[in-house]
Amino acid sequence: MEPCETALRLYRTALVEGSLPAEAGRPCLVALRLMSVRPTEPEVLHPVPPTAAAVSVLRPLREEKDRLHRAERSLQAAFAQFGAVYNEARSREEPAFTLLVGGTAISDTLEAAVDACQEELLTAQPGGGRPVEHLVDALDRDVRLLARGVRQRTIYQHTVRVHQPTLAYIEQVVSAGAEVRTLAEVFERVIICDRKAAFIPVSDDRGNAALEIRHPAVVRFLTRSFERDWARCIPVDDQSITNRPPSIMSDTQRTILRAIAAGETDESIARKLGMSRRSVAVHVRRASEQLGSRSRGQLGYLIATSGVLEGPPG
Template sequence: MPAKSTKQTHPHGINDLCAEGSRLYASALGSGRISRAEVEPAPCLLEFALLHPDPDDPDWLRPVPPSVVLAQQLQPLEREIQDRRRLTLDLTDTFQPFLAISAQKPATTHAITVLEGIGRINAALDVAIAEARDEVLTVQPGGSRPEHILSQALERSKPLIERGISVRTLYQHTVRHSQSTFAYVDQMAGAKVEIRTLEELIERLIICDRTVAFIPAQDDRQVALELRHPGLVQYLIKVFEQLWQRATPLMDEVPYESTPDGITGVQRSIAKLLVEGHVDEAIARRLGMNVRTCRAHIAKLALVLGSGSRAQLGYFIAESGILKQEKPAK
């Protein structure tokens, strides 16, 4: 029990002694000893073995010389440094023959690299972003992001902002209801960062300097593809540019045109996906909203069109002609 209390009241390391501990240790060194009662406010002195019991009087403690403490603390660190140095030499010896072979011809750049696991995906992204010099394009489907995800995005974007690199990002309209998204944008103010939104987006896409692109290879996003084939990358850039031209700047109002019956553009998109046979969860995922919101829109469609059941709704949508109405060009 005392040990547990010590950790709670002095959660610091020996390299960061508390003010009380430093004062009492200095006092003990000056006088040669100190009473147990006096060191009660700083149990870290005993935890770090800076004091030891006085052999002549159990109520007193004697200070361990700082040179001894320092040697005891440095010894495992020096041993670890030596082990690391040996590992460095071993790794160099292991790979030296392969380096010699590789040096005989230019390094091969793989057109497609499979990245398995979030750790490896993020590591490859970090390298590509660190090497970016001109522009980064990103497509981020889905609804509003949790604050910790936006914080990670901000940390990843900071080096780009500092280097004056242009960043263009596409989100879905649903992020417009997220205060955290606008807080993220405020922190980007003044940088070469542009954000636009669309009702529906393709899967996630990141392109750096028009030379490397990243796309997911599985729905769970545990596997990604790193693409460096010029043809593939250029094709994805064209896809991005088409989406970008159709998108609305985040700070502009989205022209949510409605039919005479009050069916909005979002509800018309839902109607189209319903007719195509998508279930509620898939529709919500495609449009970047939660399932409850999606079902509320479906209920509004059913009410406006006079459908009494889900089976009838598809027929009523087709008969209503709402999917044939053209959106006005921007």
């Protein structure tokens, strides 16, 4: 409360003269208790020292402040007790996200999760053919799962259809009851166990770190993404293992053409599709010959403007 000049002047006058007529007092002087009325002189206001007035005015505020501090401390103590109960209960739950660092930690955790599968194992494996040593370990594990009645679905890229070790593995697990499909497009690696736990790589260098996910909403999101890709895939069955369907090549070619039009290099395309760089170069050369391109930049332009990506596959 900022005193006005009139109030200061009247207070000074009251101090000099000893009092003021009651009708001359300013409301702020009375509110600040700088002027008081004596019972024997109701028509006169007497000045009060500011230190005494301050004690009178500030005492209730200090008391209210102390009361609020006591209430705050009491509430903090109560919430601390409930917090301890909350943390103790949550500590018994599985963590929603766990970072796995190093190949051993990743493989051991994955093996335990997959072995614990009771109903369904979903796997998306980009990058083309898999190393032979990985296929040997996976075959034994997958056959055991399928024998227990676990449904297993796996997505690979089309390029595995020309990788004989991976194709031999697929033939055996399909015979045991697994379902395998392939897709030309680039997708992310994911393993989903019973729709309760999922594993994804932390970076493009997939062997260094992985994230174990048990948050229901995130696992549900990853499962739905898998299902969308699965619906667009081409099944791998006994016939397609022996004879590669023409749609596989046209699908792969169109994916390569899209990547060229987007300005990607042969090396980038090969890495994403799990192909050799030489195979990609063959596709690029054929496209250049068919469209009459004399440079990579012109080829990308012709692919984007010629309408070859808009027509039916073939």
